Amino acid sequence: MAFYRYQFCDLVTDRPIADLDLTGVSFDRRICQPGTFSGSVAVTGPETAERVARVVGRSDGDLGRGPGRTVVHVWRGDQIWGTYLIWSAEPKSDNRGRVTVDLSGASLESYLYHRQIRTDLTLAGADQRWLARELVRRMEEPRPIGLVPVTPGEPPDPEIPEESGHVDVAAAEPRSITYRASDAVSFGEALEDLSSRVDGPEWMVRTVVRAGERVREFVVQDQMGQDRTDHVFTQPGNVVAWSYPADASGAATSWRARGDAPDAAPEEEAEPVLSRTWSDPRFEGAGWPLMDRTVDVPGVTSPAALDEHARWWAARSSGSVRFPQVTVRLADRTTLTPDRLGDKARLTLVNDWFPLVRGSPSFSRSWRVIGIEVTPATRGQGEDTATLIFEEPPDTEPGAEEP
Structure with a gap:
């Protein structure tokens, strides 16, 4: 059975606060969006209460601790499987006087949605990965939380934007983005906007240990x-x-995107x-x-x-949308970790719905894993399980119609 450790630290400084023994834990990670975290801690005496209070605080005037400024590093063995910002905590008691504290939060990507672009911003004619990294660099001012923008295999902070091989199809030139302070757009929304275009970049935040130090990396790649x-x-x-x-409840076969005036x-x-x-010609x-949709x-x-944006939606969401999910047992030394999102995994099923055909499985496919939700082992469940969310890629490029 894999060993889990829940280490609570300050969001800004990453200074350790306390380790807590949690139950009922569930956490997930996703590409290009925040994942969630939940768990509970039983308060069994004054010492436990004091340790929990250092994490969640006890009153409104306790500004030095509590939700909004505390993160939890989820360790599985010697690896960090996720860092989550604690957004809410609820101490409570049952009719027998037993006190528990419920914790919930979201991965560090959620912080990007709590920082707004407060000055007019235009980044013109740059590589898409550089644009994503530059948004994070600007978000880190004036009070950083230690996000280091990187693209694997490249310098983390190049002076000149590098070419990724992607060219803006519509404009036949590198991309540009503009946001006005009056729009009150968050950095997370700006990154989401960048990634929800055709061939837009993918990104995530991961915490890695290098030379004994925890490093928070904002990783951006074409895929x-x-x-x-x-x-x-x-x-x-x-x-x-x-x-x-x-x-098919939100199905469409004809897509438009509507911007501002x-x-x-x-x-x-x-x-x-x-x-x-x-539209998608298929x-x-x-x-x-x-069926018409305007986004x-x-x-x-x-x-x-x-x-x-319209081409992206036409390629991803036309017709009846299928998002296969599977729950699997995780080995102690599993090859698939939350930091490996985007990898392909092969799923082979043999059952009454997908029977053998001429002695071979009728269902055996490889899909990209774009999300993973982990449920650690408990006393009643002796194995770690993970629910995988796959991406089923479109087969063709959508075509345009004249307005």
């Missing part, structure tokens, strides 16, 4: 992970449960800027009905940028 399939999950075998839902004279009423209409050939993209007035 996280590797294509080589090292992680294999099978049923029968290490697969505990699976689901393969198809959801351009600046205009006070007496004029400007209309929001719209992208062209984009669905036209399959006889799908026409709002606040703060964007560039038709080319809006086209990228």
